[in-house]
Amino acid sequence: MILATGPVSASFEEIKRELDRACSYMIFETRAGITEESEFSAVLKALPRLQVRIRGWKVYRDRVAERALLVVKIDPDRTDRIMQELMSLGLPENITCYAYGSRPFR
Amino acid sequence: MKGKQVWWRKVAAVAMALGLVAMLGIVSPVGxxxxxxxxxxxxxxxxxxxxxxxxxxxxxxxxxxxxxxxxxxxxxxxxxxxxxxxxxxxxxxxxxxxxxxxxxxxxxxxxxxxxxxxxxxxxxxxxxxxxxxxxxxxxxxxxxxxxxxxxxxxxxxKDSWWTRDQFTFLQDMEKEFGAKVETVAFVYENGDWGKGFAEQWKKLAETAGYKVVLDEPYPSTATDFSPVVNKIKRANPDVLMMVSNAADAILLTNTLAEYKVKPKAIITSGGGHADPSFLKAVGKNARYLFDIVEWETDVNxxxxxxxxxxxxxxxxxxxxxxxxxxxxxxxxxxxxxxxxxxxxxxxxxxxxxATNLSTGPAMIASYDVIAFDATGQNKFAALAIVQVNDLGTGLERITVWPKNARRAGYTPVFPMPKD
Structure with a gap:
C-alpha cells in the first residue's frame, strides 16, 4: 500500500511527531535530488525483498535542510530483522537509515 | 586617610565574601x-x-x-x-x-x-x-x-575480517612451518552465517591461489554426518574449513575422527566450536583444531x-x-x-x-596499535586463532596467532600429525 507518492514538505522532527505509535517505521534520509525516484530507488527496489509486511510509504522533503526522507510504515517490532537485511543488502552510502518504534519518545 | 580606610573596608568585604563563597562550596579552588x-x-x-x-x-x-x-x-x-x-x-x-x-x-x-x-x-x-x-x-x-x-x-x-584473518593465519602457518597448502575444503551450516563465510572464503581462496576441492553446505539439523565426511575424505583437502553450530560441530568432529580424516589443518569459525559444551563432548577428537576467536584469556x-x-x-x-x-x-x-x-x-x-594508541591498559587485544581509518574502523583490529591441545592438564584453547600474542613457550602443531 502506498500512502502517498508526491513529496510532502516536512522536517525530520515534524515527521517524527506525526508517527503512529502503534506501528514501527524505517526512515531513510538522503540529500534532496530532482525526483524521489532517483533518491530512493535502491531502497524502493529492496523493500519487496524484505521479509516484512510494508504498510505503506511516503516521501517527504525538508526544504530547509535540503533533505529527502522516505518514511516506511511496517508491522511493530520487526525493525531488528529489517535492519539485519538492510545491512546485508548494501544500501548506497548516501542513504542514512533510522528506526522508530511504537514506544513513546522520551 | 579616610579614602585609605574605605579602600581597606572594601578589601575586607571582598575577602569575607570570597571566604564565604569558598566555605559554601560555590566555587571550588580547582573548579x-x-x-x-x-x-x-x-x-x-x-x-x-x-x-x-x-x-x-x-x-x-x-x-x-x-x-x-x-x-x-x-x-x-x-x-x-x-x-x-x-x-x-x-x-x-x-x-x-x-x-x-x-x-x-x-x-x-x-x-x-x-x-x-x-x-x-x-x-x-x-x-x-x-x-x-x-x-x-x-x-x-x-x-x-x-x-x-x-x-x-x-x-x-569487522565481520569480513574473520575470514580474512583465517586465511592470513593459514598463510602465516605455511611460512612459519614450511608446509605447503594447495587445496581447501569448505563445510558449513547452510544458514546465512555459514553461507556468508563460504562466500568470502571462495574469494579469498582464489586470491591466495588455493584450489577449492569441496564446497559443502549442510543442514544444522542433520543427525548423520557420514555422507558429508565421506565427501571430505574423498576430496582429501590439505585444509578443512568449517562453520558449525554447537550440535553439528560436535557430531562432525566425532565423525571426522571416526573416519580418520586428518588434513594438515582444520580451521573453524567460533560458534559451535567455541561453545563450552564442544570440548566436553568431543574430547581428544578436537586436538590440534584451530578456531578463530575475538580474544582468549591466555593472550600474551x-x-x-x-x-x-x-x-x-x-x-x-x-x-x-x-x-x-x-x-x-x-x-x-x-x-x-x-x-x-x-x-x-x-x-x-x-x-x-587522530588516535594512535600503542601503550597502556587498552593494549590487551591481540593486535599492537589502535588507529582509525577514514571510515572510523580500527584499521589494526584483528581476530586471534587458538589451537586446541593438551599440554598435560587436559584440553585447552591456546592462543597461537597473531604470533606476537601467542602464548609464551607454545609452538603450534602444524601440520596436524597423521596418527
Whole structure:
C-alpha cells in the first residue's frame, strides 16, 4: 500500500511527531535530488525483498535542510530483522537509515 | 586617610565574601575538577542479549573506575567520566529513541554501544545527525562503518575480517612451518552465517591461489554426518574449513575422527566450536583444531592477565571478546579526551580520528596499535586463532596467532600429525 507518492514538505522532527505509535517505521534520509525516484530507488527496489509486511510509504522533503526522507510504515517490532537485511543488502552510502518504534519518545 | 580606610573596608568585604563563597562550596579552588564527561552507553540490558550487555557494562565500569581513580582527564582539569546507561532491549527503534534522549536530554558528550549491529546501524545515524562522537566497541556488521559517517569509531574487527584473518593465519602457518597448502575444503551450516563465510572464503581462496576441492553446505539439523565426511575424505583437502553450530560441530568432529580424516589443518569459525559444551563432548577428537576467536584469556599481551584477574575477581567471570572491546573503548576515549582538551564534540571527534594508541591498559587485544581509518574502523583490529591441545592438564584453547600474542613457550602443531 502506498500512502502517498508526491513529496510532502516536512522536517525530520515534524515527521517524527506525526508517527503512529502503534506501528514501527524505517526512515531513510538522503540529500534532496530532482525526483524521489532517483533518491530512493535502491531502497524502493529492496523493500519487496524484505521479509516484512510494508504498510505503506511516503516521501517527504525538508526544504530547509535540503533533505529527502522516505518514511516506511511496517508491522511493530520487526525493525531488528529489517535492519539485519538492510545491512546485508548494501544500501548506497548516501542513504542514512533510522528506526522508530511504537514506544513513546522520551 | 579616610579614602585609605574605605579602600581597606572594601578589601575586607571582598575577602569575607570570597571566604564565604569558598566555605559554601560555590566555587571550588580547582573548579575545572568538577567538570564531568558524560558518556551515554546503549546496551542490551534486558532481552536475550542481556548477558553480553551486562559484560560490556561491567567492563566499561571497571575501566572508568580506573581512569577516574587515576585522576580523570588531566587536560580537562581532572574531569571524571560519568557513565549513563540505556537499555536497547536489542531493538533498533529503542536504540534510536535512547540515543536521542541521551543526546537531547542527558546532554552526553559521547555515545557508545550498542552490541547488536541491527541496533548500532540506525543509532549511529542519530549520533552522526547530532554530531556526537559514537564509539562502537563490538558491533561487527561491515555496513556500520560504510555509511560515510564522520563520528563513528569502531574498535572491533569487522565481520569480513574473520575470514580474512583465517586465511592470513593459514598463510602465516605455511611460512612459519614450511608446509605447503594447495587445496581447501569448505563445510558449513547452510544458514546465512555459514553461507556468508563460504562466500568470502571462495574469494579469498582464489586470491591466495588455493584450489577449492569441496564446497559443502549442510543442514544444522542433520543427525548423520557420514555422507558429508565421506565427501571430505574423498576430496582429501590439505585444509578443512568449517562453520558449525554447537550440535553439528560436535557430531562432525566425532565423525571426522571416526573416519580418520586428518588434513594438515582444520580451521573453524567460533560458534559451535567455541561453545563450552564442544570440548566436553568431543574430547581428544578436537586436538590440534584451530578456531578463530575475538580474544582468549591466555593472550600474551602486557597487563592482559592482571586485568582479566581483576575483572574475574570483581564480576565472577573472565573477560571475553565483547568485554575486552568495551574496556578498550573507555581507554581510547580517555586518550582522545586528553588530546582534545575540550568537551566540544568536534574536538573529541578530531581527537578520536587522530588516535594512535600503542601503550597502556587498552593494549590487551591481540593486535599492537589502535588507529582509525577514514571510515572510523580500527584499521589494526584483528581476530586471534587458538589451537586446541593438551599440554598435560587436559584440553585447552591456546592462543597461537597473531604470533606476537601467542602464548609464551607454545609452538603450534602444524601440520596436524597423521596418527
Amino acid at each position: 575545572a575538577a568538577e567538570t564531568v564527561v558524560k558518556v551515554g552507553n546503549i546496551e542490551p540490558l534486558s532481552s536475550p542479549s542481556a548477558s553480553v550487555g551486562e559484560q560490556g557494562k561491567n567492563a566499561r565500569n571497571m575501566a572508568v573506575e580506573e581512569i577516574n581513580a587515576a585522576g580523570g582527564i588531566k587536560s580537562l582539569g581532572g574531569a571524571k567520566l560519568e557513565m549513563i546507561y540505556a537499555d536497547s532491549e536489542s531493538k533498533p527503534e529503542k536504540g534510536v529513541a535512547e540515543a536521542e534522549r541521551l543526546i537531547n536530554t542527558e546532554k552526553v558528550n559521547v555515545l557508545t554501544g550498542c552490541w547488536n549491529s541491527a541496533v548500532t546501524y540506525p543509532t549511529s545515524a542519530v549520533a552522526e545527525r547530532y554530531g556526537i562522537p559514537f564509539i562502537v566497541p563490538v558491533s561487527v556488521a561491515d555496513k556500520i562503518t560504510e555509511q560515510g559517517f564522520k563520528n563513528v569509531f569502531r574498535i572491533a574487527a 599481551k602486557p597487563g592482559a592477565k592482571d586485568i582479566n584477574t581483576k575483572f574475574k575477581t570483581k564480576y565472577g567471570y573472565n573477560l571475553a571478546g565483547e568485554s575486552v572491546d568495551a574496556y578498550i573503548a573507555m581507554y581510547v576515549l580517555k586518550d582522545a579526551l586528553e588530546r582534545a582538551g575540550s568537551l566540544d564534540p568536534k574536538a573529541i571527534r578530531e581527537a578520536l580520528a
